[in-house]
Amino acid sequence: MKLSKVDYIKARNFILTNARMIERRLFEFYFENGxxxxxxxxxxxxxxxxxxxxxxxxxxxxxxxxxxxxxxxxxxxxxxxxxxxxxxxxxxxxxxxxxxxxxxxxxxxxxxxxxxxxxxxxxxxxxxxxxxxxxxxxxxxxxxxxxxxxxxxxxxxxxxxxxxxxxxxxxxxxxxxxxxxxxxxxxxxxxxxxxxxxxxxxxxxxxxVLCKDLSDDGWGLYGKPHSLNYAPSPKSILSPIFSQETIDADIKTLINRQKSDGRWDTWYGISEGTKLEWAGIQTLSVLKALKHYDRIEK
Missing domain, CATH: 1.25.40 (Serine Threonine Protein Phosphatase 5, Tetratricopeptide repeat)
Structure with missing residues (x-):
């Protein structure tokens, strides 16, 4: 499964309109030849x-x-x-x-x-x-x-x-x-x-250790990790311990958890503004992992 072009653009636009400057510059570096x-x-x-x-x-x-x-x-x-x-x-x-x-x-x-x-x-x-x-x-x-x-x-x-x-x-x-x-x-x-x-x-x-409850809102966040948290790239030191089936399942779940405005969310934040900042961090992290595994439609 791959993130569609449409959903990638949603994620891009969420970062560029809501994330902090540091995440925007990192996004440009990784995805737009910055x-x-x-x-x-x-x-x-x-x-x-x-x-x-x-x-x-x-x-x-x-x-x-x-x-x-x-x-x-x-x-x-x-x-x-x-x-x-x-x-x-x-x-x-x-x-x-x-x-x-x-x-x-x-x-x-x-x-x-x-x-x-x-x-x-x-x-x-x-x-x-x-x-x-x-x-x-x-x-x-x-x-x-x-x-x-x-x-x-x-x-x-x-x-x-x-x-x-x-x-x-x-x-x-x-x-x-x-x-x-x-x-x-x-x-x-x-x-x-x-x-x-x-x-x-x-x-x-x-x-x-790994969170197997895919309905848990905290899946993939602090204390409830999935395989991609430990192996965000196929080249990661820990990637060999996870089967391709596990990686594929977690990628599919991750893609399906994208919100309608393009973000991947967290429950972190001391204000509405910092919740957006955390969402920017999380969205960039997900996009980087999907890029590393070649799971974004060209």
Whole structure:
């Protein structure tokens, strides 16, 4: 099954009229031959003088303060479109990350906002200790660009210890697992990485991880993943664990869940505006996956 031309145009128009600038520039990059410079400028609109990124780069908070997660997201986006390089990482990103590194070598996931800007409740109660979901992708990116910084030694010790500690506890979170994979793909300790990837495959296929209730409004969202959340491309490290039948079924379900205005929805959002922003993020994510699997009519 493929997304029809008509429904693709609906999705395109939804993004271009409702999504944030960053999703619009990413859409142009992936689907309309846009250049990565536009993506760079959209990402850097979220950058603060301290070198970190804030200003609601994830729409669950409008707080302007720099956040570790948002700064990692900025790195991931620039890497995704081929704009990142070693000099940029060292000059624009590492001073901030080094400044917020904890004693055990990792960086926190988030800090509690100190301003009175609106945000989801889980940001107000966030634990400010080091996290695997931010430290691992940062370390993976540093390895990918062949950087060898003193910061990396203790960070790597932290990441391996957290992988051993957490094990399958976060496997339900399809936002965390790709960040593990960035590290596992590029770490120099490939023997350990291969074993961890093997374990991940086993944990993901365990009963109760994938959401099998196709009528569930949360299907494919946080905590209720499907196969494409873990394998958004046939080239994904985890794609071999899913049968073609499973991939095809999830693609069909995904296409059928498109709304009449072209969007794919989420239940996230602290306002009607941020719900549209999340829908823009989700719609772009779906279109990218469908493109990777060649499931959009030409």
């Amino acid at each position: 250049d990565n410079t536009g993506v760079f400028h959209a990402v850097y609109a979220y950058r603060n003088p301290d070198g970190g990124f804030g200003h609601g780069m994830e729409p669950d908070t409008a707080s302007p303060e720099s956040q570790p997660l948002f700064s990692v997201m900025a790195l991931e986006t620039l890497d995704e479109v081929g704009y990142l390089n070693a000099d940029l990482i060292q000059k624009d990103f590492m001073p901030y990350f080094e400044r917020i590194t904890t004693e055990n070598g990792g960086i926190p996931w988030m800090f509690k906002p100190i301003s009175s800007y609106p945000c989801e409740e889980h940001f107000k109660t966030v634990k400010e200790w080091a996290a695997l979901s931010t430290t691992a992708p940062l370390l993976g990116i540093l390895e990918k660009y062949n950087l060898n910084l003193p910061w990396m030694k203790k960070a790597e010790q932290f990441v391996w210890s957290e992988i051993d500690r957490i094990k399958e506890k976060h496997v339900f979170c399809y936002l965390c697992i790709p960040r593990w994979l960035m590290f596992l793909k590029y770490t120099r300790n490939q023997e350990k990485a291969k074993q961890t990837i093997h374990d991940l495959k086993h944990w993901i296929l365990a009963d109760g």
